[in-house]
Amino acid sequence: MHIPDGLIYAPTAVATGVTGAGLVGVALRKSRHELDDRQIPMVGVTAAFIFAAQMVTFPIAGGTSAHLLGGALAGILLGPWLGALVETVVYVVQALAFADGGITALGANVIMMGFLPAVGGYYFFRAVVGALPRTRGAFLGTTAVTAWLSIVLAALLAAVFVVTGGPLPVQAYPIMVGVHMVVGVGEAVVTTAVVAAVMRTRPDLMATRDLLPPRPTEKGAPAT
Amino acid sequence: MSEQDQPDAARRRSLWPVVVVGLGVALVVGVVLANFAASTPDALQRVVINSVCRDAADKEACLAEKEGEPVVLLAPEALADYTNVALSGLVGVAATFVVGSGLVYLLRLTRRQERSR
Numbered sequence: 001m002h003i004p005d006g007l008i009y010a011p012t013a014v015a016t017g018v019t020g021a022g023l024v025g026v027a028l029r030k031s032r033h034e035l036d037d038r039q040i041p042m043v044g045v046t047a048a049f050i051f052a053a054q055m056v057t058f059p060i061a062g063g064t065s066a067h068l069l070g071g072a073l074a075g076i077l078l079g080p081w082l083g084a085l086v087e088t089v090v091y092v093v094q095a096l097a098f099a100d101g102g103i104t105a106l107g108a109n110v111i112m113m114g115f116l117p118a119v120g121g122y123y124f125f126r127a128v129v130g131a132l133p134r135t136r137g138a139f140l141g142t143t144a145v146t147a148w149l150s151i152v153l154a155a156l157l158a159a160v161f162v163v164t165g166g167p168l169p170v171q172a173y174p175i176m177v178g179v180h181m182v183v184g185v186g187e188a189v190v191t192t193a194v195v196a197a198v199m200r201t202r203p204d205l206m207a208t209r210d211l212l213p214p215r216p217t218e219k220g221a222p223a224t
Numbered sequence: 225m226s227e228q229d230q231p232d233a234a235r236r237r238s239l240w241p242v243v244v245v246g247l248g249v250a251l252v253v254g255v256v257l258a259n260f261a262a263s264t265p266d267a268l269q270r271v272v273i274n275s276v277c278r279d280a281a282d283k284e285a286c287l288a289e290k291e292g293e294p295v296v297l298l299a300p301e302a303l304a305d306y307t308n309v310a311l312s313g314l315v316g317v318a319a320t321f322v323v324g325s326g327l328v329y330l331l332r333l334t335r336r337q338e339r340s341r
Binding site: 001002003007028031032034035037038039040041042043044045046047048049050051052053055057058059060062063065066067082085086089090092093094097098100155158161162168169171172175176179180183202205206214 | 237239242243246247249250251253254255257258260261262263264266267268270271272273274275288306309312313315316317318319320321322323324326327328329331332334335
């Protein structure tokens with residue numbers, strides 16, 4: 001879903017570049033106050049994992065492929081602003097070192113695939129989990145829904161950028177949203193698997209640990 | 225030296241296992257698994273291709289005919305430049321880890337300096 005150079009008009013590139021830079025500034029300021037030492041290596045590890053996972057494109061029906069975005073994952077694990085910074089690091093390295101995503105489209109890519117899923121995903125996740133019973137199923141189910149939704153909405157925003165702010169025809173909307181409704185399932189599966197693994201092994205490192213279900217004292221408790 | 229000799233609290237606090245396992249998984253995914261990545265275009269590239277030859281009966285022939293048009297040139301450009309997958313994975317994983325950790329380390333330093341003033 002990385003937008004290359006040339007798929008958005010110059011005014012869109014400027015507007016998204018300025019907005020993206022502003023959002024990164026906000027994220028830096030916010031995370032500076034919330035950061036603890038333990039999160040320093042976690043940010044690096046999460047960025048490295050998401051970079052690697054984004055290299056693994058998997059085929060989707062109709063001769064199309066896709067890969068993990070990891071925005072919702074980063075938000076749920078590290079919090080909205082650190083999560084968005086992790087995604088920003090990934091997109092900057094991809095654009096500068098691997099020409100994956102255009103440099104003039106970096107702002108658009110950071111907003112659409114970084115801030116929208118990490119910040120939006122985090123607050124959506126918090127609101128939904130907060131309203132549900134504190135069970136493992138509710139936590140992981142909401143993780144899956146958040147991941148799926150983050151992809152579909154990111155695709156919709158990408159379509160806005162390349163159609164309203166770029167040269168592509170309106171047919172981009174149904175293709176982008178339609179394909180990513182399928183892609184989102186893959187995102188949901190990977191995100192839920194990683195969150196479940198961290199939840200089981202190191203819940204103390206999760207930004208959403210205050211929402212975790214109480215640790216089970218016995219196995220096989222009936223679901224409510 | 226067994227894991228059971230360590231007190232539970234100390235073991236839970238250590239970040240080294242998380243870093244080692246996390247980076248290990250990232251390397252396996254980026255260096256090994258990425259070699260099996262699909263090379264078909266992503267949805268955005270598909271939109272570019274379809275937008276040029278939307279109404280053509282034979283899309284491939286239409287694309288060949290329109291080769292060189294600006295919008296078609298964008299589609300292959302959108303394919304990322306990971307020519308040597310394993311090396312790209314290694315470099316990318318290392319770069320994102322160093323840049324990510326370095327960025328928040330610097331953030332932490334600036335906060336300490338501000339507090340000590």
